[in-house]
Amino acid sequence: xxxxxxxxxxxxxxxxxxxxxxxxxxxxxxxxxxxxxxxxxxxxxxxxxxxxxxxxxxxxxxxxxxxxxxxxxxxxxxxxxxxxxxxxxxxxxxxxxxxxxxxxxxxxxxxxxxxxxxxxxxxxxxxxxxxxxxxxxxxxxxxxxxxxxxxxxxxxxxxxxxxxxxxxxxxxxxxxxxxxxxxxxxxxxxxxxxxxxxxxxxxxxxxxxxxxxxxxxxxxxxxx
Numbered sequence: 001x002x003x004x005x006x007x008x009x010x011x012x013x014x015x016x017x018x019x020x021x022x023x024x025x026x027x028x029x030x031x032x033x034x035x036x037x038x039x040x041x042x043x044x045x046x047x048x049x050x051x052x053x054x055x056x057x058x059x060x061x062x063x064x065x066x067x068x069x070x071x072x073x074x075x076x077x078x079x080x081x082x083x084x085x086x087x088x089x090x091x092x093x094x095x096x097x098x099x100x101x102x103x104x105x106x107x108x109x110x111x112x113x114x115x116x117x118x119x120x121x122x123x124x125x126x127x128x129x130x131x132x133x134x135x136x137x138x139x140x141x142x143x144x145x146x147x148x149x150x151x152x153x154x155x156x157x158x159x160x161x162x163x164x165x166x167x168x169x170x171x172x173x174x175x176x177x178x179x180x181x182x183x184x185x186x187x188x189x190x191x192x193x194x195x196x197x198x199x200x201x202x203x204x205x206x207x208x209x210x211x212x213x214x215x216x217x218x219x220x221x222x223x224x
Contacts (some may be wrong), residue, residue, distance in 0.1 A: 001139055001160065001161055001164050002105045002106055002107050002160070002164070003104075003105070003106045003107070003160075003164055003216070003220050004106070004107050004108070004109060004155050004158050004159070004160030004161075004164060004165040004166075004194050005014050005101060005106050005107070005109070005166050005167075005168060005216065006108075006109045006110070006111045006151060006154055006164070006165060006166070006167050006168070006183075007064045007109070007111070007167075007168045007169070008046075008107065008110075008111065008112055008167075008168065008169035008170055008171070008191075009110050009112035009114055009122070009123075010045050010046060010112065010114060010170075010191075010192060011045060011046060011114060011120055011170040011171065011190075011191030011193075012091075012168060012169055012170045012188055012191055013090060013091065013094055013110070013128070013171065013191035014088050014089065014090055014091065014123075014126065014176070015088060015089050015090075015091055015148075016045070016062075017038070017041070017042045017045060017097040017181045017192065018085055018086075018087035018088065018124070019080065019083055019084060019087050019088045020041070020045055020052065020080065020124035021036060021041035021042070021072060022083065022086075022087070023049075023076050023080035023083065024036060024041060024044075024052060024056050024076060025041075026031055026075075026076075026079045027053065027072050027076045027079065027133045028056065028060075028082065030075060031039065031072065033056075033057075033060050033165055034060055036059060036060075037057045039076045039181045040059060041056065042192055043192060043194040044056060044066070044124050044192075045052065045192040045218055046113060046144070046170070046171045046173055046192050046193075047086075047113055047115075047173065048114065048115070048138060048144065049073060049076050049077060049115075049142075049204050050069065050073050051113075052076075053069065053073060053076060054069070062223050065200040077115075077118070077165065080118065081118060081121065083101075084118065084122050084125060084153045085122060085125035085126060087159070087215040088122065088125075088126070089126075090126055090128065090206065091188075091190065091209060092207030092209065093208055093210045093212075094128075094136070094209050095128075096209070097209040097212045097213060098213050099211065100163050100172075100213045101147070101212070101213060102131075102200070102217065103110065104215075106166065107132065107133050107153065107158055107159065107160060108131050108158070109132055109133055109134040109135070109157070109158035109160075110123070110132050110134070110136065110154075111136050111145065111150060111151050111154040111167070111177075112135075112136070112137050112145075113137065113138050113144050113160065113173070114137055115137045115138065115139050116135065116136060116137035116140045117137075118137075119135050119136075119137050120135050123146045125134060133157070133159075134154050134157040134158040135160055136150065136153070136154040136157065138165055139149065140153075140154075141153050141177050143175075143183060144167065145173050145176070145177040146173050146180065147180075148177055148178075148180035148181035148182075149179045149181075150177070151167065151177050151178065151183050155183075158160050160183055162181055162183055163182075164220070166184050166185070166186060166216055166219055166220055167181075167183050167184070167185040167186070168185070168186045168187075168189070168198065169185060169186075169187060169189070169191075170187060170188050170191020170193055171187075171191060171192060171193040172193060172195060172197075172200050174187070175187060175201075175202050177198075184203045184204075184219040184220070185203050185204075185207070186202060186203065186206060186215045186216065186219070187200065187202035187204070187205050187206070187208055187214065188205075188207070188209075189205055189206070190207065203219055204218060204219060
């Protein structure tokens with residue numbers, strides 16, 4: 001069975017922070033709240049839009065009820081969907097790394113806490129969706145990361161098996177998800193982790209996608 005490589009999306013494959021933070025601040029402007037500075041907003045990404053909004057509210061010292069949060073979430077999704085790839089770009093080396101790994105027979109999937117429809121829209125906008133056998137968000141199975149079941153089901157949907165898979169992510173959430181699923185994990189050091197990702201001790205750490213093939217070969221030498 002080919003090796004299945006499962007990628008996180010935001011902060012791993014795609015630099016989405018500019019559009020996500022812009023969407024959050026558009027919502028906050030509508031609510032007459034101060035904008036979230038870019039550097040602080042970048043570390044709020046990874047848990048999904050609702051958690052991002054909650055983190056931004058905490059930064060401003062404001063708490064809201066469920067109805068207000070739901071309204072803000074809807075406005076966020078509306079704005080973000082309309083501007084999903086205004087400034088978002090693939091991280092350097094993504095296409096070349098996927099080409100190298102595909103030439104070795106690997107298959108690819110995405111496992112993210114961004115909702116499935118937005119994940120597919122973003123990847124299609126960047127011309128990358130054809131690369132993936134499965135693109136799964138927290139609503140795909142009703143399970144978010146770090147629950148390992150979302151990773152197991154993503155691998156299964158892609159036609160793979162957890163014993164022949166590698167996870168690639170940028171955060172403690174990704175590392176925890178992979179470990180709980182019994183899947184080795186490569187972390188990128190350029191993503192959206194408030195804690196330096198090296199301190200979370202992934203199985204391999206890379207600083208550029210041109211290092212991914214070697215990292216994967218080291219983790220799954222018997223598979224590819």
